[in-house]
Amino acid sequence: MIESGSPIPSVRGKLVGADGAIDITSDAVLGTGTVVFFSVPGAFTPTCHVNHLPGFVANAAKLRAAGVDRIVCASVNDHHVMKAWAEASNGLGEIDxxxxxNGELADALGLARDFSEFGMGKRFARASILFRDGKAAAVFAEDGPGVTASGAPAMLMALEAGTPQLA
Structure with missing residues (x-):
């Protein structure tokens, strides 16, 4: 799993926005300024849809007030599903x-998990990462089901506590 101080890997993906999806690399999206990144096992899945994403949508203004330049959610889903989820959650425009x-970013960050026993294949582990200027400043991964360590309130507490700047 990515650790504090590690650089952002550069892998392909699609950035979903109001006008559709564009091809990107992870370092281009996550590598500038202060970025809150969170990963979920799947769009529209119960915990992700009801507990994880809504906390970041509701706290987007507070995160920005705490110095966050960009909030980014990732999942091992195709861009059509991610766009539908962004629209359904009122997250489009608040969160990227x-x-x-293909799970390339999940693999590169060390956050890929096998959910085959649930019929879901490879997915992201539930986590959040604070990136500062291209490096991980803090990593929060869930040890079990639910949203505690990786939710928006935990990230806000870390920002308020002054998670150290990286050299």
Missing amino acids: FIADG
Whole structure:
């Protein structure tokens, strides 16, 4: 798993916006300024849809007030599903969405998990990462089901506590 101080890997994906999806690399999206990144196992899945994403949508203004330049959600879903989820959650315009359809970013960050026993294949682990100027400043991964360590309130607490700047 990515650790504090590690650089952002450069892998392909699609950035989903109001006008559709564009091809990007992860370092281009996550590598400038202060970025809150969070990963979810799947768009529209119960915990992700009801507990994880809504916290970031509701706290987007607070995160920006705490110095965050960009909030990004990623999932191992195709860009059509991610766009539908962004629209359905009222997250479009507040949060950027990365469709990691092949799980390349999940692998590169060390956050890929096998959910085959649930019929879901390879997915992201539930986590959040604070990136500052191209490096991970803090990594929060869930140890079990639910949203505690990786949710928006935990990220706000880390920002308020003054997560150290990286050299």
